[in-house]
Amino acid sequence: MQIDTLPLTAEAFAALDADDPLRAFRDEFALPEGVIYLDGNSLGAAPKAALARAQEVVSREWATDLIKSWNTAGWFELPERLGDKLAPVIGAGAGEVLVTDATGLNVFKVLAAALALRPDRKVIVMEGSNFPTDNYMAQGLVEFLGQGHQIRFAEKDDILAAIDQDVAAVCLTHVHYKTGHILDMQGITAAAHQAGALAIWDLCHSAGAMPVDLNGARADFAVGCSYKYLNGGPGGPAFLFVARRHQGEARQPLTGWWGHKAPFAFSRDYAPAPGLARFRTGTQPILSMAVAEVGLDIFARADMALIRQKSLALTSLFIRLVDERCGSFGFGLASPRDADARGSQVALTHATGYPIMKALIAHGVIGDFRAPDILRFGFTPLYTSYMDVWNAAETLYRIMASDEWKKPVYSAVDAVT
Amino acid sequence: MQIDTLPLTAEAFAALDADDPLRAFRDEFALPEGVIYLDGNSLGAAPKAALARAQEVVSREWATDLIKSWNTAGWFELPERLGDKLAPVIGAGAGEVLVTDATGLNVFKVLAAALALRPDRKVIVMEGSNFPTDNYMAQGLVEFLGQGHQIRFAEKDDILAAIDQDVAAVCLTHVHYKTGHILDMQGITAAAHQAGALAIWDLCHSAGAMPVDLNGARADFAVGCSYKYLNGGPGGPAFLFVARRHQGEARQPLTGWWGHKAPFAFSRDYAPAPGLARFRTGTQPILSMAVAEVGLDIFARADMALIRQKSLALTSLFIRLVDERCGSFGFGLASPRDADARGSQVALTHATGYPIMKALIAHGVIGDFRAPDILRFGFTPLYTSYMDVWNAAETLYRIMASDEWKKPVYSAVDAVT
Numbered sequence: 001m002q003i004d005t006l007p008l009t010a011e012a013f014a015a016l017d018a019d020d021p022l023r024a025f026r027d028e029f030a031l032p033e034g035v036i037y038l039d040g041n042s043l044g045a046a047p048k049a050a051l052a053r054a055q056e057v058v059s060r061e062w063a064t065d066l067i068k069s070w071n072t073a074g075w076f077e078l079p080e081r082l083g084d085k086l087a088p089v090i091g092a093g094a095g096e097v098l099v100t101d102a103t104g105l106n107v108f109k110v111l112a113a114a115l116a117l118r119p120d121r122k123v124i125v126m127e128g129s130n131f132p133t134d135n136y137m138a139q140g141l142v143e144f145l146g147q148g149h150q151i152r153f154a155e156k157d158d159i160l161a162a163i164d165q166d167v168a169a170v171c172l173t174h175v176h177y178k179t180g181h182i183l184d185m186q187g188i189t190a191a192a193h194q195a196g197a198l199a200i201w202d203l204c205h206s207a208g209a210m211p212v213d214l215n216g217a218r219a220d221f222a223v224g225c226s227y228k229y230l231n232g233g234p235g236g237p238a239f240l241f242v243a244r245r246h247q248g249e250a251r252q253p254l255t256g257w258w259g260h261k262a263p264f265a266f267s268r269d270y271a272p273a274p275g276l277a278r279f280r281t282g283t284q285p286i287l288s289m290a291v292a293e294v295g296l297d298i299f300a301r302a303d304m305a306l307i308r309q310k311s312l313a314l315t316s317l318f319i320r321l322v323d324e325r326c327g328s329f330g331f332g333l334a335s336p337r338d339a340d341a342r343g344s345q346v347a348l349t350h351a352t353g354y355p356i357m358k359a360l361i362a363h364g365v366i367g368d369f370r371a372p373d374i375l376r377f378g379f380t381p382l383y384t385s386y387m388d389v390w391n392a393a394e395t396l397y398r399i400m401a402s403d404e405w406k407k408p409v410y411s412a413v414d415a416v417t
Numbered sequence: 418m419q420i421d422t423l424p425l426t427a428e429a430f431a432a433l434d435a436d437d438p439l440r441a442f443r444d445e446f447a448l449p450e451g452v453i454y455l456d457g458n459s460l461g462a463a464p465k466a467a468l469a470r471a472q473e474v475v476s477r478e479w480a481t482d483l484i485k486s487w488n489t490a491g492w493f494e495l496p497e498r499l500g501d502k503l504a505p506v507i508g509a510g511a512g513e514v515l516v517t518d519a520t521g522l523n524v525f526k527v528l529a530a531a532l533a534l535r536p537d538r539k540v541i542v543m544e545g546s547n548f549p550t551d552n553y554m555a556q557g558l559v560e561f562l563g564q565g566h567q568i569r570f571a572e573k574d575d576i577l578a579a580i581d582q583d584v585a586a587v588c589l590t591h592v593h594y595k596t597g598h599i600l601d602m603q604g605i606t607a608a609a610h611q612a613g614a615l616a617i618w619d620l621c622h623s624a625g626a627m628p629v630d631l632n633g634a635r636a637d638f639a640v641g642c643s644y645k646y647l648n649g650g651p652g653g654p655a656f657l658f659v660a661r662r663h664q665g666e667a668r669q670p671l672t673g674w675w676g677h678k679a680p681f682a683f684s685r686d687y688a689p690a691p692g693l694a695r696f697r698t699g700t701q702p703i704l705s706m707a708v709a710e711v712g713l714d715i716f717a718r719a720d721m722a723l724i725r726q727k728s729l730a731l732t733s734l735f736i737r738l739v740d741e742r743c744g745s746f747g748f749g750l751a752s753p754r755d756a757d758a759r760g761s762q763v764a765l766t767h768a769t770g771y772p773i774m775k776a777l778i779a780h781g782v783i784g785d786f787r788a789p790d791i792l793r794f795g796f797t798p799l800y801t802s803y804m805d806v807w808n809a810a811e812t813l814y815r816i817m818a819s820d821e822w823k824k825p826v827y828s829a830v831d832a833v834t
Contacts, residue, residue: 030480039484046480054471054704062651063447063463067456067783075651104673104699105522112561128685133674133699136687140672144529144562153685225700234479234492234703255557256521257550266787268545268570270553282521282550283642286651287471288702366484371683 003313008324016313016386021306025382028298029231036388036395038367041205041345041378044231050294057290078289079258079280083239085296086230089304090203090222091213092241098279099239099292103204103225104133106240107171108141109252109279110221113242114169114198115141115149116251121168121197128153131177134202134223138171156181160191167197169220174212175205175343178370180315180335182206182343186217193218204228207239209344209380210311211304214241221246229344229380230299232292240279247275256282302382310381311344314389318346318377321393329400334374348375355410359399362410365392420730425741433730433803438723442799445715446648453805453812455784458622458762458795461648467711474707495706496675496697500656502713503647506721507620507639508630509658515696516656516709520621520642521550523657524588525558526669526696527638530659531586531615532558532566533668538585538614545570548594551619551640555588573598577608584614586637591629592622592760595787597732597752599623599760603634610635621645624656626761626797627728628721631658638663646761646797647716649709657696664692673699719799727798728761731806735763735794738810746817751791765792772827776816779827782809 006012017023029045031037037045061069070076082099090097100106111124124142126135135151142149154162156176163170170192175182189199198220206212208229214222222241226232242250251272257263258280261273272278316339322331332349336342350356350373357369367377377392399405423429434440446462448454454462478486487493499516507514517523528541541559543552552568559566571579573593580587587609592599606616615637623629625646631639639658643649659667668689674680675697678690689695733756739748749766753759767773767790774786784794794809816822 030476032481032483035483037483043479043484043487045483046475051472051475051480054475055468058463058468058471058650058708059447062460063468064449066449066452066454066462067460067785068778069651070460101519101522102673102699102701105518105671108671131674132677132683132685132687135685136672136674136677139687140670144670146562146564227700233475234486235700235706236702236704253557253561254522254525255553256519257548257553260549260553264788266549268549268552270549270556282519283644283652284519285653285702285705287653287708288705289652291475291704361485368484371681 003316006317008321010387010390013317013386013390020310020386022302022310022381023385025298025302026385029383031383034364036365036392038365038377038379038384038392040380040383041228041376042368043234044228044295044380045383046233047231047294047298050233050291053294054287054291057287075286078284078286082289082293082296085293085300086207086239089212089299090207090241091211091215093215093244095276096244097239097241098276099226099237099289100284101238101281103202103223103238104137105254105281106223106238107134107137107202109254110200110223110240110242111138111141111169111171113250113252114200114221117198117246117249118168121166122147122149123166123168124149124151125159125162125167125170126151126153127155127159127172129155129176129178130173131204134171134173156183159183159188163191163195163197165195167192167195169198169200171200173202173204175209177205178334178374178376179347180205180343180345182341185219189217189219205343208299210308215243219243226292226295231295233288233295235288236292237284237289242276242279252279254281256280258282298382307381311379312339312342314379314381314384314386315342315344315346317386318379318389318393321389322348322396325393325397326400344380345376345378349373350375356399356405358410359405359407360395363395363399365395420733423734425738427804427807430803430807437727437803439719439727439798440802442715442719443802446800448800451781453782453809455782455794455796455801455809457797457800458645458793459785460651461645461712461797462800463650464648464711464715467650467708470711471704471708474704492703495701495703499706499710499713502710502717503624503656506629506716507624507658508632510632510661512693513661514656514658515693516643516654516706517701518655518698520619520640520655521554522671522698523640523655524551524554524619526671527617527640527657527659528555528558528586528588530667530669531617531638534615534663534666535585538583539564539566540583540585541566541568542576542579542584542587543568543570544572544576544589546572546593546595547590548621551588551590573600576600576605580608580612580614582612584609584612586615586617588617588619590619590621592626594622595751595791595793596764597622597760597762599758602636606634606636622760625716627725632660636660643709643712648712650705650712652705653709654701654706659693659696669696671698673697675699715799724798728796729756729759731796731798731801731803732756732759732761732763734803735796735806735810738806739765739813742810742814743817761797762793762795766790767792773816773822775827776822776824777812780812780816782812
């Protein structure tokens, strides 16, 4: 079926669902009735198995087995166990990924490690329009170090030009959180290496959304979160990747006891564990960690090529529907029209985007709003159907055509995460 | 009832239980049948309400309400909400405590803040025999900063002498993880201030175990975990305290977006939130956070003076029973015999402690072992009964008197946390 020429009819969309090789995955998620959830790029939906797993951790592992679960339930090894499950999803090898801590903390760790590997260089290249926590963490690190590092901000088309012999590391998010624009991981990493710099990739908006090939791109470090496309639960643990070739030398400064070479010797002085384990910090939130594994287990059965194929079909069709049905209502497209440059989301712009998004949410289509004017719609191929796309666009049309969105109830401001 | 002269009979212990003003709390915990759990100083028991809370977070807040739970379920404010619930338990005021991150990370934050407040001083006083993650984190921080800071290790009786005009901060654990020895928070803090230094207290083994009065002692910063006496769940979030008088000036380097003054403006450059909120880092593991609140809610109804009174009775009686029943088996007492200097645990020493502890565990008495020779028994007044103490000592006696502990099955080594 050619997506670009598909007839824009409900029947055609229903037929795509009927033929969808991923359709069975939708039944694995606990989606509420009457909701079209297009915000899995912010908080992934709950796998149905997550409830049973949470119950098991609380009732059996914690309440019944108590302290011995550190051994019998493998709590201490969760970062490695989950990391090895995530590795194939992001093009990493076994022993290169830890699921641990939060994204910003992992940025701090791998950026500190990268700077220490390039002690004579003082520049970090970052994208100023990126989701800010990476930039904030880098700023905190630079100020704390007090060694004259500076952050050179560049936007997507200027990144290559910003990489020169002064650059210690580029630290970039693979897919932009607002627009969904994909940066060229392979090309930028190669350019960084050519200049003698290291490449750090934040996969928050690409891990689980599309094939990612960290080792194919020769990435040096990476970070990301589990709670978006990987469906790991609210605030679920983040992850980090350290390429095997750096694991002998790379060090990080958050030297908690889980990163010690002999944590149960309880010795006075820190000595880093060999390899990746030194990127562990301390005791992890086991309940959140254990539930995140449920999301990762689903990906062990999912074909990332099929996910990407469906993702592009969903986003392309949504753009076509908005163009055709809502073309007169003042929307712009902030996401790339070129499918190859687009992640798994569509960002529309509208001068009064906030009340429009609130009206959509009130009518069961859940996206989110990012100031000043972006309506974000995330498409998660494991549980977003083609009919969801059809119905979301229809709802948007009705809200715009009826002036429903102008009702005062939709203009009150509240926090959006 | 005089504990020191109580007849050592099962009847007398049962009578203490019958009169125990805290006895109703035991029903709030899901303790397994046939187990005497004396390891709540490592992993607190599960409140029965934790299961329902975990189910609610997964099924309603995550699966049903999805992204809007950031607002409707107050996820973003959990660190403050839980912090304010914990504050009275540790002698802090509202707005002085955050429940967030892990203990070691919080050590990193408050120690960095303390060093920045004393830029002309280069010494940190710590206890070398402390649970090592605080020391490791301080070592990582010092090495990373590269400004010539040094850690001056001192043991309990030498701490005051180690505090001089070079000291930027003392960073000590209130109750020793192995011995249960209580450091004099008031006196050491006063000595630190007298020398111009700041005092950081780790409350991992005292929060929830005894009255703690951070503000009464004029402590500057504090950290601790929720998963021991506070029953917050395995690896549950830690906490930190910043005295109000420092909140205007203190800064920390893990500058994630949750510590920004306007996190939802998504601006490029970091600007610290006013006050305590700048000690937030990034997105928190919501499921673990929410379940930790259940443990804190119990403490809102618990009288810390009664907890301390019962704690001392439990530990004193256990010591008396071991003295009387097991005096010939080669045990020593690593914990203070003086009740005022003792936290809520009893540490026995024995040359072959490891197989003895394994035999105890096999017979349903769960303590833990710390190399090279310490058997630790934690007493948690909310759910430890006087008969538990009686039965634990009886079990120890039977294991020693029968040479049960010499069976080969108990000598195999496995990891203990």
